[in-house]
Structures are given as structure tokens and as C-alpha cells.
Amino acid sequence: MSNPLALLALAGAAVLAFHKRKAIKSSLHRFDYKYKVSDDMTFLFPIAYQAVRHAYQTLISHRYNQFYDIEKTATSKKYANKVAINYIRLKPGKRYQTDGDEAFAIQQYTYKEMYDIVLRLSYILHEEYGINKGDTVTMYFMNKPLFIFIWLALWNIGALPAFLNYNLKHNPLVHSINVVDSKCVLVDSSDCSKDFKESEDEIKKVLPGLNIYYLDDAEMMKRLSDPAAPQFRQIDSIRDKDVKAYSPALLVYTSGTTGMPKSAVNSWRKVFFAAYFFPIPMGMNDDMNMYTSMPLYHGTGSILGVLPTFECRGTLSLGHKFSVSSFWAQIRLTHSNTIQYVGETCRYLVEAPENDDSRYCYGKVKLAYGNGLRMDIWTKFKEKFGIPAIGEFYASSESPFATTCHEVDGNGVGAIRNNGWLADRVFSYTLYTLVRMDPEDDNVIYRNKKGYCEEPGVNEKGELITKIWNPKNVKGTFPGYMNNDEATYSKVIRNVFHQGDAWVRSDDLMRRDELGNIYFVDRLGDTYRWKSENVSTTEVENEILALDDIEYCAVVGCKVKNHEGRCGYTVIQTVNKNREDEAQRQEVLDKLADRVFQHLPHFARPCFVRFDMIELTSSHKISKKRFRDPILPAGKSGKQQVYYLDNRAKKYCPLNADLYEQIAVEKIRI
Structure with missing residues (x-):
């Protein structure tokens, strides 16, 4: 091979082959980026395995209750002593800004400890409160381990838990308890009793035979931590009797268009999908330590937070309530490597100034998942905190299935689903x-x-x-x-x-x-989403129309600059056909403010109001068509007088361009 021409030809062929391989590799990469074939192949066998498990469960074992799986984990040698729950909350009277790490108390429970507590609590609920198989039990609780212990104890007994939004009061609260034929209500006396008692007389008037139990967190946990306390485990044949895949596993309330919250049935099939199918595209496993401060009464926190974590044999780090100022401190103190969000929380975190905790946590969180993350925040959120993967999903309280988007390389930023071509074809048909x-x-x-x-x-x-x-x-x-x-x-x-x-x-x-x-x-239609909650326009309208001064009203969702979702915007027509002078209009607005603060949760209160004549259709229904998509601060004409809800003063005040800009940059919070 001493011939220079032969050597040159060989070298040229090698360079050509290299570039050809590189071109092929590049083409394959582009093909995989578009069709995500590698992802589909990765998911194929785990999803097929879980599908076979569900088929076995449905056709042979008929054992749907996930209490069995958690029991299996808690009694296994491998996971019994693994931490199941980290619960972090502020100590009474403490602030992280002034007290640092000493402001927090952290409680830990292993899977075995959690299981024993659940059996002791089952004894109390069954023997002392008279809760039996088939009973519906409504829970009015904030985030805390006792919420989860009650939930699992009810599953052990064979009862049906209903998770109430603890912001509900008066008519919506009464309706929510009544609509599910609740055997009793368990109330978090430490954090929720004040709001609940405000409506207790109304509840007893409609449901005079309803038992209401106020559970003191400290006192109850003292009883449940006693190793000598009696335990109760339901007989399997009783627990499983008459249970089908589509039987209710738990109830989660949702806003609708009927004017009151509806109780969405989440079947055993749905919670199976959440626990076993959902973690596959999200890349969850037993190494995960998932921090969430999303309210557990939401399906996001409970069905797609607690259940996947436990079924992956991971650790749930539970925050009492979302806090921007101490969020990353809680991640650091609980050693979390996965976080759960709703879109607004990500925006708050991105806009917050960097601090020692966020710098310490940079790159330590491997997955952030949730729903409602805006496209314009998505990449900023990943880059600011060094998070390699975003797991966005779309699900509703009543929907039988969820969509998933696991984004790591830019394909799917802002999406609610980015499965591969093969998965897309399968899902579209099934x-x-x-x-x-x-x-x-x-x-x-x-x-x-x-x-x-x-x-x-x-x-x-x-x-x-x-x-x-x-x-x-x-x-x-x-x-x-x-x-x-x-x-x-x-x-x-x-x-x-x-x-x-x-x-x-x-x-x-x-x-x-x-x-x-x-x-x-x-x-679509008469529901909009604000502060991560679905708001029924009919429910809000019913409260407003309780005022004698108002003849008609129309509530629509309104987009606000730099804000997630749509807030409430109300058009009202008074009984005097809006002929009031400014002072009289302010009197109407003051009555309206009093009404919405007393009877509506914070996310459902209309942020903006204006006076206008409201047309009726030929069937005597209010036509909202011309009121939809209102323009702030003064309408398309720039001449509309709009009023905004001043949350500090608890009244409606005239809006102008300067005030609207302050709202847009959150100097004024709505």
C-alpha cells in the first residue's frame, strides 16, 4: 500500500464513509425527534405489563382496592423501613425569613409506620365512628399526613372517601355534602374548623342526622402512634364484595355549569391507571422523593401525586401549603428530587428573586410535573432551576384518562401531550x-x-x-x-x-x-380556570343574583396581562336599569363585595365588574356572546368604566390604565 494514490483514495473513502455515517445518524436523530420511536419502544413493555396486570385484576382476581398494594409494600423487607411520608410545615409563630431552618418541623413515617397507623385509625373510624363498608365519608382537611391516613383507612374498611375543597362555605358546602349521601363528615379541627363552623347551622338544617366529627391533629396522632392501640383490618371478602373496576374509589369535587360543585367519581380503573400507567412516561421509580404542596383535595395532588409516589415505592414530601419564599428551603430540607406544580406556582417561582436555597437546589430536582405550565414560563423555569425534565399532563376530575408530555429536548414545550407517532395512533383509537x-x-x-x-x-x-x-x-x-x-x-x-x-x-x-x-x-362554555381552580359562572351568578339590587348578571372569564388562566368578570344590570348615579352605583358595588367575600371562595370572586344592559334571547336566556373576551382596562372603545376588586379594602374600586398596569406587574394582587 505504498502507492500514494491508493492511500489517498483509501483516505477519501474513509472520510466519505464517516460523513455518510454522520449524515445517517443525523437523519435518524431528526426522525426520532419527530416521531419519538425510541420513547415508544421504551414504554411498550412496561405499559403492556401493566395492561396485563389490569386484565388479570378485572377478569381473575377482582381485587381492585389499592390498599392491598400499599399493604404489600409496607410489609415487604425491602420497603417496610423506607420513608413513605416527609411532612414539613412551619412551627406556630415561626417565619422562615427570620427563624431560618428552625422555623420548620418535619415529621417522618416509614411505610410500616404508616400502615400500622392506618390500621389503628381504621379501628377508631369503624368501632367508634360507626363507619362501615360502602359508607361515603366526606373529608374537610388541609394537607397533612392525617389526610392520607384517613383516606387509606377508609379504603381498608371498604368505605368511599370524598375530598372536599376546604375553601367551600355555605350553599356550595351544604350541597357538596348532601349530593354524595355522606354518612359523616370528618373536619380538620386544627386548620379548618373556623370556616366549617361558619356553615354548620346551614348543614344541620338540611342534614339533621349527619354526624360531624372534628379531629384534632395532635391528639389523634398521639393515639395513632401508640403501639398498644387496637387495630382493625377489614376482612378481604367484605372489602371486595360487589366492587367492579368502574366502582367509585374516591370522589373529587369539580366546578361545572350547573351552578354548584359536582362530585366526580374516580373509579378503581382510573386510580389504577394513575398509579401504574402514569409513572411510565414520566420516568418515575423508587428513587423519587416527590415534594408537593398542591392541595390533596385536588386530583392533581392526590390521584396523580400521592398514588404514583406510593406505587413506585418512593417518598412523598408533603408541604402544608404553597409558599414562594420558603419553597426551595422545603425542597432542601426534605431532600426532594421531584416536584409537583400547577402553572401559576411555576410563574411565582420564576419571578421570585434568586436566593441561597434556590442556588443550592439548582440541578438537584430531576423532574417537575403538573399541569398548567405556560409555554412562556416553561423553558425559563427549567433553566433557572436546572431541571432537565418537565412532565406536563392534562386531566380533569371526572375524565377517565389523562394525557402526558415528558419534555427533555425541546420537543413538547408548552404541550399537554408529546407521545410518539405509534403511541399517538394507538391512543387516538383507544x-x-x-x-x-x-x-x-x-x-x-x-x-x-x-x-x-x-x-x-x-x-x-x-x-x-x-x-x-x-x-x-x-x-x-x-x-x-x-x-x-x-x-x-x-x-x-x-x-x-x-x-x-x-x-x-x-x-x-x-x-x-x-x-x-x-x-x-x-x-368552552360556562366554566373558566383561575388560580388553578375551575370556576362555574352559574354558581357565581346565583350568588350575585341573591342581591335585590341586581336584576341580571353575566359572568365570563377574562384574560389579564401576565396572569395565568382567566379571572371572573361580571356584567350587571340593576333593577333600575343602571340609572343610578355614581354614589348609588358604589352602594350596589359595596353590597356585591360583601356578598362575594362572604359566600364565594377567593378564586371564584369576580375580579372585575361593569354596569351594562343585558339582552335576553328569544327563549328568555341571557346572551353572553357580546360580553365574552372583555378587554381591560376600559373595553374595546377605551371608554367603559370597569371596577376592580381591591382585596385589601374588600370593595370594588374604579379601574384606570395606571391601576391596571400595577395589576399586570402584581403590585396590586387580584
Whole structure:
């Protein structure tokens, strides 16, 4: 090979081969980036395994209660002494800003300790409170281990827990307890008794036979920590009797369009999917230490927070309440490597000044997951705190399935789903898809000349719908709402893509991009999302119309500069047809402020109000069409007088451009 020409030719061939391999590798990378084949192959076997497990559970064992799995973990040699719960909260009278780490108290419970406590609590609930298999028990609790212990104890007994939003008062609270035929209510006396007692007379008037038990956290935990205290474990055959995959496992309340909260049934099948399927695309395993301060009464904190963590045999680090100032301190003190969020919390953290705790935690959190993370915050959040992976999901309290987006390389920023092409095809036929909307009305699903729906084009808006596997048994897939068949079946549409099929409407508009990623666009109809809560416009309107001065009102969601979601914006027409002078209008506004502060949770109070004449349709219904998408601070004309809710003064005050800019930068909080 001494011939220079031969050597040159060989070298050229080697360079050519190198560049060819590089080009092929680059093409394969682009192909995988677009179609995510490697992700699909990674998920294939774990998902297939869990599908077989669920089939075995459904067809053979008929053992759906996840108490069994937690019991198995707690009694295993490998995990019995592993920490199941870290609970961190401020000591009474302490502030992290002044007291540092000494401000916090941390309680730890291993899986075995948690299991023993659950059995002791089961004895108290069963023997002393008379709770039995099949009873519905309503819980009015803040975040704390006792919430989880009660939940698991009820599962042990075979009872049904209902998680109440502790912000509810008066009519919504009474309705929420009544609608589920609750056997009793367990109230967190340490943190929630004041608000609950405000409505207790109203509750007893409607439900005179209802038992209400106030549980003191310190006193109860002292009893439950006593090794000599008696335990109760329900007989398996009693616990499992008449339980199906679609039977209720727990109840979570959701706002709707009927004017009051609805109790969404979360079946054993749904919680199985949450516990075993959800962790697969999120990359969760037994090394995870997941910090959440999201309220456990929400499905986000409980169903997609607690359950996946326990079923992965990880550690749940539970915060009492979200705090921007001490968030990273709590991550540091609990040694968390995974965090849960809702979109607004991420924005607060990004906008907060850097401190020693956030610098210490940089790169230590490997996954942040939740829902509602805005596209413009997403990458900033990752970069500021050194978080390699974001796990965004979309789910509703009543929805039978969830979508997932696990973003590590930019593919899926802002999306609620970024599965690969193969998973997309499978899910579109078996779980969920999008349908095109009527060009003239985003609230109406389009049907072609044959009467069938169509999937929207790339980046075209469409409503997300989920598939009902057996159209003859809707509740087998979609249990819907407790004791409310009308609301349940109103969400079901039939003959969608072919004769006889059935799907569930989400009431949310989405779009699919050229890579197949799905993005949330907006909510439909009479519900909007504010402060991570769904708000029923009808519920708010009913409270406002209780005032004698107001003849009609229309509540819509309003976008506010630099704020997540939509806040409440109310248009009112007085009984005097808005002929009041400014002083008289202020009197009406003062009465309105008093009403909303007394009867509505903070997230449902209308942030903005204006006076206007309200038209009725031919069927005597209020037409909201011209009020939707209001423009702040003074309407499209720039001449509308709008009033904003001053939370400090607890009154509505005139809004102007300067005040609106202060709201936009959060110098004034709404």
C-alpha cells in the first residue's frame, strides 16, 4: 500500500464513509425527534405489563382496592423501613425569613409506620365512628399526613372517601355534602374548623342526622402512634364484595355549569391507571422523593401525586401549603428530587428573586410535573432551576384518562401531550382524540354531511374527547358524577366517527402541531380556570343574583396581562336599569363585595365588574356572546368604566390604565 494514490483514495473513502455515517445518524436523530420511536419502544413493555396486570385484576382476581398494594409494600423487607411520608410545615409563630431552618418541623413515617397507623385509625373510624363498608365519608382537611391516613383507612374498611375543597362555605358546602349521601363528615379541627363552623347551622338544617366529627391533629396522632392501640383490618371478602373496576374509589369535587360543585367519581380503573400507567412516561421509580404542596383535595395532588409516589415505592414530601419564599428551603430540607406544580406556582417561582436555597437546589430536582405550565414560563423555569425534565399532563376530575408530555429536548414545550407517532395512533383509537369545531361557534362540534365528526387539521382548534370503550355501558368507562346522571350523560356524544360509538366531551379546546404534540387552547362554555381552580359562572351568578339590587348578571372569564388562566368578570344590570348615579352605583358595588367575600371562595370572586344592559334571547336566556373576551382596562372603545376588586379594602374600586398596569406587574394582587 505504498502507492500514494491508493492511500489517498483509501483516505477519501474513509472520510466519505464517516460523513455518510454522520449524515445517517443525523437523519435518524431528526426522525426520532419527530416521531419519538425510541420513547415508544421504551414504554411498550412496561405499559403492556401493566395492561396485563389490569386484565388479570378485572377478569381473575377482582381485587381492585389499592390498599392491598400499599399493604404489600409496607410489609415487604425491602420497603417496610423506607420513608413513605416527609411532612414539613412551619412551627406556630415561626417565619422562615427570620427563624431560618428552625422555623420548620418535619415529621417522618416509614411505610410500616404508616400502615400500622392506618390500621389503628381504621379501628377508631369503624368501632367508634360507626363507619362501615360502602359508607361515603366526606373529608374537610388541609394537607397533612392525617389526610392520607384517613383516606387509606377508609379504603381498608371498604368505605368511599370524598375530598372536599376546604375553601367551600355555605350553599356550595351544604350541597357538596348532601349530593354524595355522606354518612359523616370528618373536619380538620386544627386548620379548618373556623370556616366549617361558619356553615354548620346551614348543614344541620338540611342534614339533621349527619354526624360531624372534628379531629384534632395532635391528639389523634398521639393515639395513632401508640403501639398498644387496637387495630382493625377489614376482612378481604367484605372489602371486595360487589366492587367492579368502574366502582367509585374516591370522589373529587369539580366546578361545572350547573351552578354548584359536582362530585366526580374516580373509579378503581382510573386510580389504577394513575398509579401504574402514569409513572411510565414520566420516568418515575423508587428513587423519587416527590415534594408537593398542591392541595390533596385536588386530583392533581392526590390521584396523580400521592398514588404514583406510593406505587413506585418512593417518598412523598408533603408541604402544608404553597409558599414562594420558603419553597426551595422545603425542597432542601426534605431532600426532594421531584416536584409537583400547577402553572401559576411555576410563574411565582420564576419571578421570585434568586436566593441561597434556590442556588443550592439548582440541578438537584430531576423532574417537575403538573399541569398548567405556560409555554412562556416553561423553558425559563427549567433553566433557572436546572431541571432537565418537565412532565406536563392534562386531566380533569371526572375524565377517565389523562394525557402526558415528558419534555427533555425541546420537543413538547408548552404541550399537554408529546407521545410518539405509534403511541399517538394507538391512543387516538383507544383513549382520546380531537374533533373539529363549527367554524361559526367554537362551542359546537362540527358534523359533516354524513353526520359524523372529523379530526381537525394541523394547528386547527378542536375539542378533546375521550373514548367510551363500551357504548352500551357508559359508566364502565365514564362513571361521571355521583348521583347526577343528567350531568354525566350530558357530556356523552354518540355516533362520532361511526354509528354506535360514544365519546366524552372535555369542554376544552386543543390544537395538534405538525409533530403530533397537543396544546391546550381554552375552556368552552360556562366554566373558566383561575388560580388553578375551575370556576362555574352559574354558581357565581346565583350568588350575585341573591342581591335585590341586581336584576341580571353575566359572568365570563377574562384574560389579564401576565396572569395565568382567566379571572371572573361580571356584567350587571340593576333593577333600575343602571340609572343610578355614581354614589348609588358604589352602594350596589359595596353590597356585591360583601356578598362575594362572604359566600364565594377567593378564586371564584369576580375580579372585575361593569354596569351594562343585558339582552335576553328569544327563549328568555341571557346572551353572553357580546360580553365574552372583555378587554381591560376600559373595553374595546377605551371608554367603559370597569371596577376592580381591591382585596385589601374588600370593595370594588374604579379601574384606570395606571391601576391596571400595577395589576399586570402584581403590585396590586387580584
